[in-house]
Amino acid sequence: MGFALFILLLLVAIGLLILTQAWPAMQEFGLSFLWTSSWNPVEGRESFGVLPIIYGTLVSAAIALLIAVPLGLGTALFLSENFIPLKIRTVLVFMVELLAAIPSVVYGLWGIFVLIPALRWFFDLFGIFFTGPSMLAASLVLSIMILPIITAISRDSLAALPPELRQGSYGLGATRWGTIFRVLVPAAISGIVGGVMLALGRAMGETMAVTMLIGNANTISLSLLDPSNTIASLLANQFAEARGIQVAALMYAAFVLVILTLIVNILADWIVRKLQAKY
């Protein structure tokens, strides 16, 4: 009994600790923390607001999804149909899983020394100045990192569909892609959406690769080529050296991140459960 409740207690403990540690900052800055833009830890002149950082968190995650959802879904469909022999498919499935196994910090290193120079070269062709660390670089690497989640969960929910559905559709004279778009994907949609939500939660909380590539600038810029910041990379950058009210402000930011990912993950859990109830 005790051990199972341990998980729930742990969750409560995480929430409570962050909340109590954030409390001084919550009293000091209130909700205006969420929509002000200055982040000044200099003693005596402290002011903290996370609007640009929330913006960066949401926009980088959204761009990553925009890239990863079509690619991930296409990959899942390709791997759940019999386009190629089963043995090759098994290898490809394993390779897609490997994408998720590569440590985040290695993606960051690769991003700094391979992806950013490549992007710089590319933009040079059009005479566009590209600084390097930017929203674009971070989002691209994020999309690589969340693609395996979308693929794995979409593939699982497609594979969980009863084979009679496919046969029924073919039996009525549907083509392969007619069957996929009109029967299989609609039937598996809650699992697919649940997977996308999980990927969104993962993208919002992803830290290392983003920290190394986003440039950590607390400003809102509409250009994807400009540096930005996310809550997770703010925490990664500042925690080790933070003192006093800055720690509380960081805890406040961490609390915002927890709430954001919690909402997304609860939604994902709920959506996936709906699928299981149907079959």
Place this chain on the structure above:
Amino acid sequence: MVDTMPMTGTATDVVLRAKDCDMYYGSLKAVRDVSIDIPKNKITAFIGPSGCGKSTVLRCFNRLNDLIESFRLKGQMTYHGQDLYASDVDPVEVRRRIGILFQKPNPFPKSIYDNIAYGPRISGFKGDMDELVETSLRRAVLWDEVKDKLPESGFSLSGGQQQRLCIARTIAVQPEVLLMDEPCSALDPISTLKIEELMKELVQNYTIIIVTHNMEQATRVADYTGFYNAQVVEGAGGKVGYLAEFGETQKIFNDPTLEETKDYVTGRFG
């Protein structure tokens, strides 16, 4: 027994014809030497013990076995004289002409209406969809039961109703032939009788082939019956199915030519 001559009923028109067909899963020969003529606007039943290839033959008629990677057909199958497996034949077009119904009712997770409208929509049907849905449901004798709940999920129906929904769904694409793979084995006796009555109604417009384990069902509905049997293959460790005898249902059940048929229909084995 080996008989390579097509076994023909006395009917006039032949819709489907199999000639010297062998069927393989990978290197395993599952069915051998099937030659049969399926007469138009009649119900033909396939009976026989489990694993004798009845369903395999049935699914060959609308190329549904194409979905199984390892499946291979040797021999010729024709539909109104045209080779079903010719390279320029589109299996999708074949399946629109030759519909199929499965053992387990398999409605799509869509509304009752959309279940019926699915087939016509993918075939590019341009007419009055509401009318077609109603007509199809009426033909499947389901209309009165579902006319007030067309937007509800197909899963909200009982097993027997689901199977009739699947029949309605199949006839909505206006096929000429209905293949039925043990359509009643998952249903209760009352639903089964309803489906049987429906089949007798439908056969005026359609050619029906039904695979069944239920011999009484064959005698109740079928005009013609094919008895499939299986024999053990020496050394290969498997069984290969074959069409043992085919003829009018009356004859198969009352005066079969072969001893094995007689043993089976009188319940001595299988």
Place this chain on the structure above:
Amino acid sequence: MTTISGVPGDSSDTFDIQSLKAKRSRSRNLFNIIMTGLSGLSILIALVPLVLVLFYVFINGVNRLDLDLFTQLPPPPGSAGGGIANAIVGTLIVVAIAAAISVPIGVLCAIWLSEFGGGDTSIDEYVRFGVNILAGVPSIIAGVFIYGIMVRPGRPGYSALAGGVALAVLMLPTIVRTADEALKIVPQEIRWAALAVGASNYQTILKVVLPAAIPSILTGVTLAIARAAGETAPLIFTALFSPFRFNGVTNPIATLSVLVYNFATLPFQPQQELAWAASLVLVLMVLLTSIIARVVTRQKTY
């Protein structure tokens, strides 16, 4: 029974035999070919980064893959030579601490879920839901949590232990999930058989069910350890970093992943080379454990 005449379907006498030909449906086939091509293209695009990352990690890391790498300490910033011995040892120690905490708790939790939970399905549901939520907690939050408990001013401070506990928080949901699934796969008949010959509930679980599930549990644990070894975010302000050799679990400790992070952003080439070499070691560790775990799972008992 209702029969309707004059509806579609009656016209089979005038049936057009040519319509079976494929040529009538060229646009449909074109659509299918395009879609197949697009989905095949998406898997190709998805795998390009994998190949590129592995390729660059290998060619940039392999020239420092010598004996020094595994035996020497990192040189001062700007100097060449040296190795990452302390980080390799550190990663092993931190991961070992994490495993020592999370594996027993996780497996016991899974046993409770799959063996005793049946009595009260609502608590069962809550716990499984909790496991899913915990799995979705960003890894940096695990670091923030342990920082608040063990590191912040007034607490013991940065230590290998704090790093290990933070990783344990991350590993826990993975271990509960895989162990839960491994126990569920053990056929119910095995439990009944053991109970039928007079074994108690605990004996059945300890002597019959758990041994049967152990291969799959081990796979899950191995994968969780492999993932934890690559984690950086929970370590940067719990375990911190150390340029020295291992000096007890209550002191800051070097790990491979934090070393990559720290050295990647230094403007000195020798440090960047070490970052690539450490990445290679890390990737090899993660890949090898993933592959081994997968090969082991193939030999299932049930």
